[in-house]
Amino acid sequence: MIKFLDLYKINERFRDEIDLRIKEVLDSGWYVLGEQNKRFTENFANFCGVKHCIGCANGLEALSLIIKAYGFGAGDEIMVPANTYIASILAISENGCTPVLVEPDINTYNINPDLVEEKITSKTKAIMVVHLYGQAVQMQKIQDLADKYNLKIIEDAAQAHGAKYFNKRTGSLGDAAGFSFYPGKNLGCMGDGGCVTTNDDELAEKIKAIANYGSDRKYHHIYKGVNSRLDEIQAAILDVKLKYLDSDNQRRRKIAKYYRENINNPLIILPQTYDEMSHVWHIFAIRTNKRDRLQQYLKENGIETNIHYPTPPHKQIAYKEWNSVNLPVTEKIHNEILSIPMSPVLTDSEVEKVVEVLNDWK
Ligand SMILES: *Cc1c(COP(=O)(O)O)cnc(C)c1O
Numbered sequence: 001m002i003k004f005l006d007l008y009k010i011n012e013r014f015r016d017e018i019d020l021r022i023k024e025v026l027d028s029g030w031y032v033l034g035e036q037n038k039r040f041t042e043n044f045a046n047f048c049g050v051k052h053c054i055g056c057a058n059g060l061e062a063l064s065l066i067i068k069a070y071g072f073g074a075g076d077e078i079m080v081p082a083n084t085y086i087a088s089i090l091a092i093s094e095n096g097c098t099p100v101l102v103e104p105d106i107n108t109y110n111i112n113p114d115l116v117e118e119k120i121t122s123k124t125k126a127i128m129v130v131h132l133y134g135q136a137v138q139m140q141k142i143q144d145l146a147d148k149y150n151l152k153i154i155e156d157a158a159q160a161h162g163a164k165y166f167n168k169r170t171g172s173l174g175d176a177a178g179f180s181f182y183p184g185k186n187l188g189c190m191g192d193g194g195c196v197t198t199n200d201d202e203l204a205e206k207i208k209a210i211a212n213y214g215s216d217r218k219y220h221h222i223y224k225g226v227n228s229r230l231d232e233i234q235a236a237i238l239d240v241k242l243k244y245l246d247s248d249n250q251r252r253r254k255i256a257k258y259y260r261e262n263i264n265n266p267l268i269i270l271p272q273t274y275d276e277m278s279h280v281w282h283i284f285a286i287r288t289n290k291r292d293r294l295q296q297y298l299k300e301n302g303i304e305t306n307i308h309y310p311t312p313p314h315k316q317i318a319y320k321e322w323n324s325v326n327l328p329v330t331e332k333i334h335n336e337i338l339s340i341p342m343s344p345v346l347t348d349s350e351v352e353k354v355v356e357v358l359n360d361w362k
Pocket of ligand 1: 059061084085156159179180181192194
């Protein structure tokens with residue numbers, strides 16, 4: 001069986017280093033907001049090329065903290081791609097704001113920048129871009145609109161640790177970014193974790209306080225905050241794994257290149273990338289209009305796959321108010337998309353087997 005994602009194998013490579021760092025935490029007697037958090041967040045800020053990184057509980061919270069810190073709430077509209085993972089949209093509605101769904105580009109699966117301007121109203125406050133599947137959004141048009149209409153750009157970078165747009169990393173492409181360190185992400189911990197990155201000093205201070213009960217110093221509360229922090233053990237694990245993120249992403253790129261050059265079944269549409277070097281291939285998503293049949297066939301041939309995602313947010317029960325909305329591009333993607341195995345620990349022979357089996361499919 002070729003696993004879709006072998007988390008054990010991914011983390012096993014770093015066992016000795018992780019053991020040592022967890023022991024450090026144990027020995028320190030300090031478990032939340034300590035030295036490990038400081039070390040990791042400084043290193044991750046440097047990695048992204050930004051001034052600030054604030055650890056938090058998870059990716060959804062990271063996005064939500066940004067929206068809270070800007071003070072966006074009821075009556076405010078935030079643009080978001082309709083085909084994203086539901087967490088991007090939950091972060092907006094959780095704060096009482098209105099998510100405005102924008103169709104993606106069928107080739108990149110990222111938000112279609114040409115459809116954003118027509119949806120801007122006097123209530124629009126921000127555009128949330130999602131670097132879906134690990135490919136950075138083409139930011140220039142989004143930046144132009146943000147400048148023209150005085151909007152904030154919030155990046156959902158949960159699938160794109162290390163990806164680049166020209167020479168800039170995700171996390172540095174907008175006003176503030178939310179990352180997730182959920183175990184399966186390109187940089188994943190062993191539980192839940194997340195962070196916000198930004199160059200905005202004031203916003204960083206505010207998020208740090210809001211995430212810690214709205215407190216700027218102990219027992220002094222200036223905001224009605226939340227408790228959303230990255231614990232010391234997770235920060236220690238992430239600090240070890242961060243050192244290997246670029247080489248892991250490079251391995252993913254090599255696998256993606258092999259897939260793209262060797263899968264030649266006319267029934268299958270391969271993902272497109274406008275810049276081979278920037279994509280970090282969190283997910284390698286192929287498309288076919290016989291998706292369920294292909295998934296079954298791969299399973300019978302020992303290849304595990306996944307669907308990101310089977311049902312778009314606007315068709316979920318949680319968003320009943322949108323269930324009859326028509327978003328044809330988003331719906332087409334959700335009906336046809338299939339994620340094949342992708343991870344830095346796939347072996348060459350496993351990758352070759354996947355290609356062989358896909359090319360034999362009729
Ligand atoms: C994983 C993910 C999130 C949420 O991150 P959690 O840490 O699971 O809360 C948000 N947006 C996208 C695009 C994701 O893939």
